[in-house]
Amino acid sequence: MARTVAIGVQDFETIRVKNCFYVDKTAFIREWWKSEDEVTLLSRPRRFGKTLNMSMLNYFFSNRYPNRGDLFDGLEIWKDEEFRQIQGTYPVIFLSFAGVKHKDYENARSMLNELISGLYSQYAWLIEDERYTEFDRKFYRSVQAQMDEAVSSLSLNRLCEWLYRYYGKKCIVLLDEYDTPIQEAYVNGYWDELTSYIRALFNNTFKTNQYLERGIMTGITRVSKESIFSDLNNLNVVTTTSNEYATSFGFTEEEVFAAMEEQGIEENEKTQVKKWYDGFTFGEVRDIYNPWSVIMYLDKRKLEPYWANTSGNGLVDKLIREGNPDIKIEMETLLKGECIETEIDEQIIFERLEEEDNALWSLLLASGYLKVEEMMQEDPEGSRLYRLKIVNFETKNMFEKMVSRWFNRGKTFGRFVSAMFDGNVREMNHYMNEIALNTFSYFDAGNNPSGKKEPERFYHGFVLGLLVDQARGYMIKSNRESGLGRYDVVMEPKDVKDTAVIMEFKVFDKEESEKTLEDTARNALQQIEDKMYATDLLQRGIPSDRIYKYGFAFEGEQCLIKKA
Structure with a gap:
């Protein structure tokens, strides 16, 4: 029984x-x-x-x-x-x-x-x-x-x-x-x-x-x-990378499947349960399942993000949202299901969380949001180079909801995306300026001794928003250079019948002989042509009239968008 x-x-x-x-x-x-x-x-x-x-x-x-x-x-x-x-x-x-x-x-x-x-x-x-x-x-x-x-x-x-x-x-x-x-x-x-x-x-x-x-x-x-x-x-x-007590916390796959059998859950459910709740690694032991989510699933018989929804994510949200552009670039990689390589020091130094990227990844590893795919090398002084990945579908779902909340201030972000696919530059400008006005400071609230705003915090957060919002129908590709130079984004449709989008971000720079935001936006469009960003899309069979090219020019919280 x-x-x-x-x-x-x-x-x-x-x-x-x-x-x-x-x-x-x-x-x-x-x-x-x-x-x-x-x-x-x-x-x-x-x-x-x-x-x-x-x-x-x-x-x-x-x-x-x-x-x-x-x-x-x-x-x-x-x-x-x-x-x-x-x-x-x-x-x-x-x-x-x-x-x-x-x-x-x-x-x-x-x-x-x-x-x-x-x-x-x-x-x-x-x-x-x-x-x-x-x-x-x-x-x-x-x-x-x-x-x-x-x-x-x-x-x-x-x-x-x-x-x-x-x-x-x-x-x-x-x-x-x-x-x-x-x-x-x-x-x-x-x-x-x-x-x-x-x-x-x-x-x-x-x-x-x-x-x-x-x-x-x-x-x-x-x-x-x-x-x-x-x-x-x-x-x-x-810690989570130690071999001691590796199976004492969390459930092994054998324990999960035995529990499902005891509760009379059908064999074909195992694959989905594994997708949602497996993936934790303690020491050298893989396939550790999240016990809270498994127990909730056994009781409710529904696949839901139970663990990810039990609060406790506020600090993570703040550190990623306010973090420097490199953090958002790494998050972009993780949300695509890929690995990042980073040094980890398992002694969490809270005083440095907003100053050192590695401290954030160490916190995410300890907290169970990321897992070790491979240890690359170990430093004699204690730091280790790891390949890290998002743990499972439940955790990925949590990150995606977190990014969605950044722009969930009315329906402005969704309206912007609709205008972009319609080629309506007038509405795009209206909605983008509203988004920038409402969220620029929200992204730039971290430690910034100089008092200067860092536009890239916003740009990279915005791209993460696109990645999450359009992941079902699009592959979001970005050539994400650091610095205040270019940041091109290609939205490649999974169905060639859909519209493709190329975006180039530029910051107004007087040193480049740009007198107005109009000049900056035109330069962004010119770069799309000069670098031939549409080549791969054309080779896939997407007609040129279904490839929309947009140049984004920023000066502070002001934005101007032009379409080729």
Whole structure:
């Protein structure tokens, strides 16, 4: 009988007691424990089972759940007698930062303090024991929402000490979603204050803590050592390119197909499920499926972008939209299903996200939007050259919707495209100036110390819009040189009966003896002729009268378009 597919349940006990659908990941317990690593930092994309696995570890090791072999009976870990003996025998501190999403430092700090204070309240009985001094009790009472940083930084360290004194065993510390408040701090502008708080807390909990047996932190990103881990040289950092725990998060193809069979889903559905949700690569293991989307599909029996629609894309949207032209050029390549080659440093340096392209690609890789197709070479200092690709159809769909939203301000973009295919230059000029006026600053809001606007941010974003909007009927080709020179675009129809379009972008330049935008637009048209951009289209059999040639001239947010 097929097990019930429960959505959003992240408590291991609930899933097991109610016999809900569950893919056995208990081998993770053995692999982690046998590693003997003191502190493990494990990064995986959002909704990849991190919280459920941490809950599983808590129920397995915590002495608050002794003799709970029933939760693990029939699972991989329970086949091992050695591990049966240690179930429920350690003091465990289990904490999650997943809900710390605030727009200012004061509220974020208060929330973190509340989480720690709530943890303390579970042990109110402990501190009254005769083994503890009045000094211990005074510190215990000082742990509250408004405690100062000196108290908060020592709070988990002290709790480990008290548990050790009571039980005679060192503590296991499980911290889920450690980087959620860090990302919020970056987005909302209180990075320095928050990282100071986190650095002190982590140092005292995971480094200078003689009562720590093991620690594990999960998150989406590996935040740079300089930011919060400067004193933690005892970390084993496991990222999406590491071979450790490669099948512990996400579903393997074998697990997905077995689940589909259990739920009575027909064999012919496997190809589409693979297209939508497969494609993640962890270490050397390929064909890892997105677990959230698979579970939603098993329940709803519909192919939808479930994972891509669960928010969390705002930072990615901002960085790509406001990024320099090279970023949009690379996105153009990715959206065509091709690979980009880039250096990756898996230590995400948030302070440099808007300054260094490589930092963005590192974030997209860690977050699960891109996958490694091939590692090209490794630098002795840590940087690696990778070939990256969009993970799967679901992720591509998310990027396409993101680009579409850039121009979804009324129906102006669609009207512009219609006018372009109709050859109506008058309407094209009207709509393009409206688009430029509404979106120029929107694309140019990134770091720009000089204060000058960079027109290419707009041009390349506009081409991405065409690529997404017309992908069904057209192959969008671009000869995308950097700098403020030419940027020609050819829209080649898949059906030779349709209209082809050639566009040339130029920026008004007085140094080229251009007195007006009219001159610039004419020069753009002349370049189309001089470079014979229509040659391939003519050879395909598209008649010359169905090849529309447009010269675009820009000066700031003003645009003039002429047709040959």
